[in-house]
Amino acid sequence: MSRFTSEAAFLACIDRHFPNEHPHMVRGRGDDCAVLACPERMSLSSDLFLEGIHFRCSYFSPADIGYKSLAVNLSDLAASGAVPLGFSLGLMVPPADREEASADPAEGVVSGADAQCVLNGAPMGTEAYWDAFFEGMAELAREHDVALTGGDLSKAPVLGVSVSVWGGPAASEQGSVPFLHRSVAKAGDVVFITGDFGLARIGLMALESMGRDAENLYPRAVRAHLRPVPRVADGQAIARYAAVQGGDPRMGLMDLSDGLARDLPRLVGTDKGSQLCVELEIPEEAVHEEIATYCLANDLHALEQAALGGEDYALVGTCPPEWLEGLRTVLPGVRVLGHVAKGDVHMLNGMPWEPCGFDHFA
Numbered sequence: 001m002s003r004f005t006s007e008a009a010f011l012a013c014i015d016r017h018f019p020n021e022h023p024h025m026v027r028g029r030g031d032d033c034a035v036l037a038c039p040e041r042m043s044l045s046s047d048l049f050l051e052g053i054h055f056r057c058s059y060f061s062p063a064d065i066g067y068k069s070l071a072v073n074l075s076d077l078a079a080s081g082a083v084p085l086g087f088s089l090g091l092m093v094p095p096a097d098r099e100e101a102s103a104d105p106a107e108g109v110v111s112g113a114d115a116q117c118v119l120n121g122a123p124m125g126t127e128a129y130w131d132a133f134f135e136g137m138a139e140l141a142r143e144h145d146v147a148l149t150g151g152d153l154s155k156a157p158v159l160g161v162s163v164s165v166w167g168g169p170a171a172s173e174q175g176s177v178p179f180l181h182r183s184v185a186k187a188g189d190v191v192f193i194t195g196d197f198g199l200a201r202i203g204l205m206a207l208e209s210m211g212r213d214a215e216n217l218y219p220r221a222v223r224a225h226l227r228p229v230p231r232v233a234d235g236q237a238i239a240r241y242a243a244v245q246g247g248d249p250r251m252g253l254m255d256l257s258d259g260l261a262r263d264l265p266r267l268v269g270t271d272k273g274s275q276l277c278v279e280l281e282i283p284e285e286a287v288h289e290e291i292a293t294y295c296l297a298n299d300l301h302a303l304e305q306a307a308l309g310g311e312d313y314a315l316v317g318t319c320p321p322e323w324l325e326g327l328r329t330v331l332p333g334v335r336v337l338g339h340v341a342k343g344d345v346h347m348l349n350g351m352p353w354e355p356c357g358f359d360h361f362a
Helices: 007-017 062-080 112-116 127-143 199-217 219-226 232-245 260-267 289-297 302-308 321-330
Strands: 025-027 043-050 082-093 147-155 160-169 190-194 252-255 276-280 315-319 335-342
Touching: 007 127, 007 147, 043 062, 062 082, 062 127, 062 160, 062 232, 062 252, 082 232, 190 321, 199 219, 199 289, 199 302, 219 289, 232 252, 232 315, 232 321, 252 260, 260 276, 260 302, 260 315, 289 302, 315 321
Parallel strands: 082 147
Antiparallel strands: 043 160, 082 160, 190 315, 190 335, 252 315, 276 335
């Protein structure tokens, strides 16, 4: 079984999966710096994806890890309405035998069986493992025509991926479309979503308790956690629609990474002293059937779990109510969750609701 024993072997594997020519790259990988052809304005984001914090090797395949580490970054571009252009990759590579990777799981590092990171008998240090990792990432890069422009790699105690991604403005008949952002809501605006919410949390809990056998009972939820779909086209459609309306920016948008409970207050600027809150009206039947099934089997409240759930990477937004009909002609799948109100008490179905989604340091 072929093992990677040098940096050159990694770079050769990367070159097999990622072209080194792209309209965005004047000069590609191989120099100290890439040279890029960039628009006047760009939207840029960075995310870490760390073993034991964001994923476990016991149920994430190498292809899943590669795919999701790029997907979560593309989702940030989707939230700004951007067209993805390029990304850079920082890679933390554990020892092939994982003997050095041992720590207390309570501290966020998983040891033992989870530390082996084996796919079909191929340990992490093998060519087969990293081929699968890079192919999972390259699959998504090809789908969105985004170029890998360079990066760095280093030996490390655990597997970690750092991605920085950037994009340009979407185009319309009127020219470049302004990027979207949060904190533009006003009292009376509607709160909407495109995509599911809560599924990824159920996928995570099922995988934690059942491993990959969870796919048999909760296939949509498991896929939502392992292979989230960045809603890039939706973000661009929303940005184009907002641009046509003209006037001051009134379309707010963000991706749903930490759950409705934590992200919606950020969307309306509660964390920045906006003195606005959200009042949600979400019927029980709006919850996906796999969430309901899992919660019934595990004595959990389905709507509460759906509202807490993170990592769905749906897009949540705010806009004036008179824009809603036109927005639905652009994106028929848009659903209304509630509205923005004055005050500091968030409400869910008429009851006070304390935002408490995912927090890295809680």
